[in-house]
Amino acid sequence: MKVNNMQYEPVIGLEIHVELKTKSKMFCGCKNDPFYAEKPNMYTCPVCFGLPGGLPVPNKKAIEWTILLGMALGSTIASFSKFDRKHYFYPDLAKGYQITQFDEPFCSGGFIKTSFGNVRIRRVHLEEDTGKLIHKTIVEKKVTLIDFNRSGVPLVEIVTEPDIHSSEQAKEFLKKLHQIVRYLEISDADLEKGSMRLEPNISVWIKGSNEIPAYKVEVKNINSFKFVAAAIEYEFKRHVAILEEGKVPVQETRGWDEGKNATVSQRKKEGASDYRYFPEPDIPPLRFTKEYIEALRNKLPKLADEVKDDIIKAYGLNDYQGTILVENVPMLSLFQGTVSLPSIQQANISGTTIANWVINKVTDFSGTAPIDLANQIIGSKTVVVSDSELKAVILNVLEENPKAVSDYKAGKEQSAMFLMGMVRRQLPNVDTNVILEAVKAALKNV
Numbered sequence: 001m002k003v004n005n006m007q008y009e010p011v012i013g014l015e016i017h018v019e020l021k022t023k024s025k026m027f028c029g030c031k032n033d034p035f036y037a038e039k040p041n042m043y044t045c046p047v048c049f050g051l052p053g054g055l056p057v058p059n060k061k062a063i064e065w066t067i068l069l070g071m072a073l074g075s076t077i078a079s080f081s082k083f084d085r086k087h088y089f090y091p092d093l094a095k096g097y098q099i100t101q102f103d104e105p106f107c108s109g110g111f112i113k114t115s116f117g118n119v120r121i122r123r124v125h126l127e128e129d130t131g132k133l134i135h136k137t138i139v140e141k142k143v144t145l146i147d148f149n150r151s152g153v154p155l156v157e158i159v160t161e162p163d164i165h166s167s168e169q170a171k172e173f174l175k176k177l178h179q180i181v182r183y184l185e186i187s188d189a190d191l192e193k194g195s196m197r198l199e200p201n202i203s204v205w206i207k208g209s210n211e212i213p214a215y216k217v218e219v220k221n222i223n224s225f226k227f228v229a230a231a232i233e234y235e236f237k238r239h240v241a242i243l244e245e246g247k248v249p250v251q252e253t254r255g256w257d258e259g260k261n262a263t264v265s266q267r268k269k270e271g272a273s274d275y276r277y278f279p280e281p282d283i284p285p286l287r288f289t290k291e292y293i294e295a296l297r298n299k300l301p302k303l304a305d306e307v308k309d310d311i312i313k314a315y316g317l318n319d320y321q322g323t324i325l326v327e328n329v330p331m332l333s334l335f336q337g338t339v340s341l342p343s344i345q346q347a348n349i350s351g352t353t354i355a356n357w358v359i360n361k362v363t364d365f366s367g368t369a370p371i372d373l374a375n376q377i378i379g380s381k382t383v384v385v386s387d388s389e390l391k392a393v394i395l396n397v398l399e400e401n402p403k404a405v406s407d408y409k410a411g412k413e414q415s416a417m418f419l420m421g422m423v424r425r426q427l428p429n430v431d432t433n434v435i436l437e438a439v440k441a442a443l444k445n446v
């Protein structure tokens with residue numbers, strides 16, 4: 001029997017890799033700065049080259065930051081944890097194994113709240129990044145070069161449960177996670193440079209099922225939210241077509257081909273046993289005391305949702321302004337820097353006015369100094385008016401409009417807006433919110 005297309009639904013889980021921006025690498029003292037290195041292989045040593053005798057020493061900061069991320073996601077923080085070796089061969093992995101975490105990750109469980117419900121986090125663990133292969137043509141010969149500047153950079157992996165059911169939901173979740181990482185200031189999470197890499201795993205079920213399909217297809221190393229969405233759409237259609245033929249899609253790893261706008265098969269999926277995981281013998285297991293974990297919890301900064309509530313309350317912003325500002329950290333800093341300037345306060349310029357300027361008129365958030373923006377706002381839009389001058393104009397307007405005053409007293413809120421408009425005719429350059437507040441205050445005393 002043929003099943004209607006509409007009844008199929010994708011079941012999506014995500015794996016996200018985030019490079020931590022610690023000063024040094026994960027297991028050695030080499031500088032962690034692969035994107036700005038002047039030359040390949042300049043930040044390397046026997047440990048991150050994987051030479052015999054190199055001994056790994058874990059980076060304390062990287063472990064702290066991984067735990068902080070887990071806390072921000074509401075994970076349970078392990079009191080006992082360890083590193084493991086995951087064996088596989090690839091030229092960018094000189095040791096022949098990657099140091100990662102298998103069965104005792106630093107953080108397990110947790111969730112991110114989204115508009116479509118909670119997306120559960122399965123685990124958050126810490127590992128090392130690999131080197132980078134560069135494919136080039138030199139003197140008409142195709143060659144592959146290896147740069148180990150990235151080898152051993154601390155890499156956090158976040159794994160979700162398959163709680164996502166559309167490309168839009170995947171995008172929303174990823175944006176939220178990206179925001180959390182940025183607020184914690186533990187990574188640049190720059191998708192283009194590859195310091196945040198995305199891997200959706202996708203299968204398809206009949207809507208309403210409660211059994212996760214027995215297969216899944218993983219799409220590796222995607223570098224934009226848009227491509228994740230496109231890969232999900234592509235895979236969904238591909239799986240439905242296979243299922244309609246009465247077959248089951250093959251469990252495999254695929255890659256996203258930007259040029260073809262399609263996924264392409266890379267390899268049939270390995271099972272965990274193929275990697276011969278075993279505990280890393282050169283790094284003793286780690287134990288964390290309750291005191292250590294609680295001390296770390298105190299370092300957890302405010303995250304976007306909390307900052308949004310704060311600025312809405314403190315500056316009378318609307319929900320839209322709050323949302324836009326917290327979505328863009330440089331924009332938020334410019335707003336916060338400007339709104340707290342004494343000159344802005346003296347000029348009685350409201351937070352909403354500043355938010356509007358920052359959102360609508362500024363194009364270079366990190367390149368604009370708050371003081372310059374403040375001067376611009378004060379100079380162009382708002383004329384400083386003394387309290388007594390404003391009061392005199394308002395009293396005059398109230399006297400000339402007794403009906404509006406009595407309407408307001410009778411509960412007609414709109415009348416305050418009318419009176420504000422009348423005042424503004426005489427003081428056209430004064431901030432409307434400032435006038436409205438002053439009008440309401442004057443109405444109380446009439």
Ligand SMILES: [Zn+2]
Pocket residue numbers: 025028029030043044045046047048049152
């Ligand atoms: Zn090194």
